[in-house]
Amino acid sequence: MTTGTKAPPVSATVSAPAKPSASAARDYRGVVHDLSKTVMTDWMNQLQAAVHDGTPTAYLMISGNCVEILRCFDILPVFPEINALQLAIRKKALPYILKAEEIGYASDNCAYVKADMGYTLSGGVGEEGTMPKPRLIVCNFVGCNVYIKWFEQCAAMMDVPLTMIDIPFVRENQPSPDDVRYVMAQLRTLIEDCEKLTGRKFDIDRLREILAYSARAEEGWALAKSLCRARPSPFDCYFDSINMMGPINALRGTKAAADFFDGAVAHYQKMVDEGVGALDEEKFRIVVEGPPPYPYYRNFRNLFEKWKAVAVQSTYSTVGGTWEFGFRHDPERPLESIAEQMLMHNLCNRTMTERYAQIRAYVERWHADALVIHSVKSCRLFSAGQGDMREYFTKELGVPTLMVESDLEDPRYYAEAQMKNRIDAFFESLEYKRIREGAPQPAGSQP
Amino acid sequence: MTVVDDAVQQCRDLLDLLPAEALARAQERHPRVAGFAVFPVYAPVEIIHAAGLMPLGLFGVGNKLEITNADSRFQSFICSIAKSTLELFLRNEMKGFTGAVFSSICDVARNLASVAGRNAPGMYLEYLHLPQSSPTEACREFTRSEFRRFRDNLGARTGRPITDDAVARSLGLYNRVRALTRQLYQERRHRPGVLSAAELFTVAQACTRLMPEDAIPLLEDLAASLPMRKPVSRDCVRVVIEGSFCEQPPIELIEAIEAAGCHVVDDDLVVGWRLFRHDVPAGPDPVAALADAYVADSCYTSVRFNAAQPRTTGLLRRAKDAGADAVVFAAAKFCEPALLDYVLFRKALDEQGVPHLKIEFEEKMWTFDRLRTEVETFTESMLFE
Numbered sequence: 159m160t161t162g163t164k165a166p167p168v169s170a171t172v173s174a175p176a177k178p179s180a181s182a183a184r185d186y187r188g189v190v191h192d193l194s195k196t197v198m199t200d201w202m203n204q205l206q207a208a209v210h211d212g213t214p215t216a217y218l219m220i221s222g223n224c225v226e227i228l229r230c231f232d233i234l235p236v237f238p239e240i241n242a243l244q245l246a247i248r249k250k251a252l253p254y255i256l257k258a259e260e261i262g263y264a265s266d267n268c269a270y271v272k273a274d275m276g277y278t279l280s281g282g283v284g285e286e287g288t289m290p291k292p293r294l295i296v297c298n299f300v301g302c303n304v305y306i307k308w309f310e311q312c313a314a315m316m317d318v319p320l321t322m323i324d325i326p327f328v329r330e331n332q333p334s335p336d337d338v339r340y341v342m343a344q345l346r347t348l349i350e351d352c353e354k355l356t357g358r359k360f361d362i363d364r365l366r367e368i369l370a371y372s373a374r375a376e377e378g379w380a381l382a383k384s385l386c387r388a389r390p391s392p393f394d395c396y397f398d399s400i401n402m403m404g405p406i407n408a409l410r411g412t413k414a415a416a417d418f419f420d421g422a423v424a425h426y427q428k429m430v431d432e433g434v435g436a437l438d439e440e441k442f443r444i445v446v447e448g449p450p451p452y453p454y455y456r457n458f459r460n461l462f463e464k465w466k467a468v469a470v471q472s473t474y475s476t477v478g479g480t481w482e483f484g485f486r487h488d489p490e491r492p493l494e495s496i497a498e499q500m501l502m503h504n505l506c507n508r509t510m511t512e513r514y515a516q517i518r519a520y521v522e523r524w525h526a527d528a529l530v531i532h533s534v535k536s537c538r539l540f541s542a543g544q545g546d547m548r549e550y551f552t553k554e555l556g557v558p559t560l561m562v563e564s565d566l567e568d569p570r571y572y573a574e575a576q577m578k579n580r581i582d583a584f585f586e587s588l589e590y591k592r593i594r595e596g597a598p599q600p601a602g603s604q605p
Numbered sequence: 606m607t608v609v610d611d612a613v614q615q616c617r618d619l620l621d622l623l624p625a626e627a628l629a630r631a632q633e634r635h636p637r638v639a640g641f642a643v644f645p646v647y648a649p650v651e652i653i654h655a656a657g658l659m660p661l662g663l664f665g666v667g668n669k670l671e672i673t674n675a676d677s678r679f680q681s682f683i684c685s686i687a688k689s690t691l692e693l694f695l696r697n698e699m700k701g702f703t704g705a706v707f708s709s710i711c712d713v714a715r716n717l718a719s720v721a722g723r724n725a726p727g728m729y730l731e732y733l734h735l736p737q738s739s740p741t742e743a744c745r746e747f748t749r750s751e752f753r754r755f756r757d758n759l760g761a762r763t764g765r766p767i768t769d770d771a772v773a774r775s776l777g778l779y780n781r782v783r784a785l786t787r788q789l790y791q792e793r794r795h796r797p798g799v800l801s802a803a804e805l806f807t808v809a810q811a812c813t814r815l816m817p818e819d820a821i822p823l824l825e826d827l828a829a830s831l832p833m834r835k836p837v838s839r840d841c842v843r844v845v846i847e848g849s850f851c852e853q854p855p856i857e858l859i860e861a862i863e864a865a866g867c868h869v870v871d872d873d874l875v876v877g878w879r880l881f882r883h884d885v886p887a888g889p890d891p892v893a894a895l896a897d898a899y900v901a902d903s904c905y906t907s908v909r910f911n912a913a914q915p916r917t918t919g920l921l922r923r924a925k926d927a928g929a930d931a932v933v934f935a936a937a938k939f940c941e942p943a944l945l946d947y948v949l950f951r952k953a954l955d956e957q958g959v960p961h962l963k964i965e966f967e968e969k970m971w972t973f974d975r976l977r978t979e980v981e982t983f984t985e986s987m988l989f990e
């Protein structure tokens with residue numbers, strides 16, 4: 159088992175002139191957010207249409223997914239995690255969570271599952287609802303064991319066939335050839351299932367084309383994220399990453415997603431060239447670990463903005479893939495590269511200590527002042543052991559670390575006043591430390 | 606004291622010890638044997654034993670140790686076994702152990718393996734990916750390769766390659782342990798009350814703290830003496846306990862369930878150590894045989910997906926085979942695999958008209974009155990309906 163905390167290499171480096179400017183800063187969220195909204199809305203519209211028009215659809219999970227294979231058969235991917243996320247961010251999750259608890263889910267179960275199952279059982283999926291009933295359920299078991307239960311339950315409750323793709327956890331430095339063989343054998347089974355579902359033959363050249371679009375999007379992702387190494391950072395790599403996560407995880411393999419990243423990178427590059435940051439003043443640079451509290455997304459964000467703290471990197475954004483460390487899908491090695499990505503190049507299928515190494519690389523190479531851990535009750539994949547992470551960063555590396563708790567889906571676990579107190583106290587002490595040490599004001603901040 | 610009482614008492618004494626103390630006890634008979642801890646649910650203990658090590662079940666520490674360090678590492682919403690296991694590592698209470706093995710049962714166990722490893726740098730920690738797929742050829746091949754990797758790593762660590770002969774010998778011993786345990790379960794099923802659930806649980810768990818060479822005579826004595834023992838006969842509901850496959854409930858909880866009017870006729874307590882339904886034939890390649898048995902001959906658990914053997918079907922069959930009237934679903938608090946499985950279990954039981962009751966436990970639980978009343982209300986409603 160690997161326990162090393164050596165930082166992985168970073169794929170792209172962009173240095174930026176630190177030139178404070180008041181221009182365009184207000185627009186940053188608008189442009190890329192709108193670009194993202196356009197492509198995501200188009201997909202949502204396809205989902206809506208698929209409720210009635212018979213388009214073949216399949217459920218898939220986000221983490222280290224193999225959406226390209228579905229796309230190769232024109233099977234429309236449906237992501238229940240995105241459904242859960244949207245319910246939470248629109249503040250609609252609680253009634254569905256309660257509904258799920260009525261049929262036996264425990265208050266301690268992952269609330270993503272509960273919200274989605276509650277929604278499904280309330281008629282949200284299928285003819286009467288807003289989401290198409292899947293014709294196939296593909297469980298890409300990449301790290302999270304809850305995935306298995308969730309999709310088994312979907313399959314049982316909706317009576318839909320389930321294809322399980324068991325991805326061995328990374329437990330040596332590299333996946334072994336046997337691991338890769340095992341995954342590829344399962345991908346071939348998935349391909350057969352897709353052939354049966356659609357009546358079409360698998361076309362490997364089509365898959366190569368799709369993977370070329372994936373690789374282009376991945377390159378864009380890596381470039382955009384490396385732009386956050388600039389001072390000031392052109393976007394908040396935690397809160398604004400959500401604009402890029404939809405396209406990279408759900409729409410990967412499409413031209414639209416690849417184009418989206420071209421547009422996003424061009425925009426962020428311009429901001430960096432002009433010295434424009436995500437905030438009009440960047441005082442603190444943080445790395446954030448853990449998923450956000452979606453039911454209170456805006457409130458949570460404000461608590462950091464108030465301190466002019468911007469996230470320059472985040473682990474949550476890498477659940478689908480750690481593209482910033484160099485991996486790209488390879489059209490020349492289609493199935494192998496899909497298998498390798500599922501096995502190795504995403505956050506979820508790697509150990510906690512490898513996550514420490516990832517965060518450490520972020521802190522060092524993205525020049526962060528502190529680490530913020532948002533510990534969520536629902537998601538033990540992320541949270542179990544985060545106290546040890548705090549210990550490692552504060553005691554062994556001397557990185558100021560704040561840990562706060564709530565949930566990513568269940569609004570009952572968010573205590574605003576307490577959250578605010580903890581965050582204020584943390585930044586006050588960071589500020590005090592800076593004054594005491596006589597550190598120069600960071601670039602981009604007002605005198 | 607009868608033979609049975611005496612054997613159960615020995616087992617109870619063993620369970621009162623911390624893992625390192627249990628190891629020291631074994632070393633009195635097996636000088637110099639080092640320990641190798643096995644976190645639930647399953648690991649191929651035969652390979653560990655064949656390496657000249659003593660496989661020892663790592664089921665947390667119950668209330669034998671105050672948790673002072675681990676709860677700052679694992680939050681309040683994490684199961685007790687994860688915290689108490691980490692506490693052992695943080696307090697350097699794993700003296701005499703070469704290492705430990707964890708497997709892909711849940712997100713918590715996976716992170717625990719990593720955190721424990723970071724905090725116990727001298728220990729050799731292994732993580733097994735036990736497959737979550739149906740018994741296809743690819744699954745079988747993968748599992749064989751995973752067991753071989755474990756064997757090779759362990760051999761490299763101890764500096765002594767593990768031979769097929771040694772694995773076959775260990776397999777023979779563990780086959781015997783499992784067969785005798787199955788026999789005790791069978792006996793209890795047919796003559797409920799002959800061995801209480803608390804007694805059988807004590808014995809089964811104690812066997813995870815004994816070398817198989819020592820477990821065998823103990824189990825043989827027990828099996829031989831049971832026919833002479835008079836079953837306690839009471840008006841009871843025959844129940845299956847489900848949900849306790851990883852963290853083990855306090856023994857008092859099992860006693861409370863029985864005192865509340867239940868005859869436990871089957872359960873999934875310590876299930877990983879008695880996973881196989883039949884003896885595993887060693888054959889020419891005993892490591893492959895073990896892997897194949899894991900893939901195709903293990904009983905269902907909440908920590909494994911196997912489309913060929915849905916867990917709901919498994920539970921219904923378990924209840925039917927044991928002639929159970931009801932199911933008591935006893936899950937460790939915060940145990941995601943157990944609590945998520947309850948949803949489909951409950952649905953299946955309702956559809957088949959099997960009464961069921963859900964309870965939750967934690968290691969540090971110390972009062973069982975409320976729980977006993979709950980179970981009593983449940984059994985009375987069944988007995989006097």
Ligand code: SF4
Nearest residue numbers: 268270302304537538
């Ligand atoms: S446990 Fe975490 S990763 Fe798994 S389904 Fe829930 S929120 Fe997603």
Ligand code: SF4
Nearest residue numbers: 684711851852940941
């Ligand atoms: S008790 Fe449950 S959640 Fe805890 S380690 Fe065991 S299986 Fe995982």
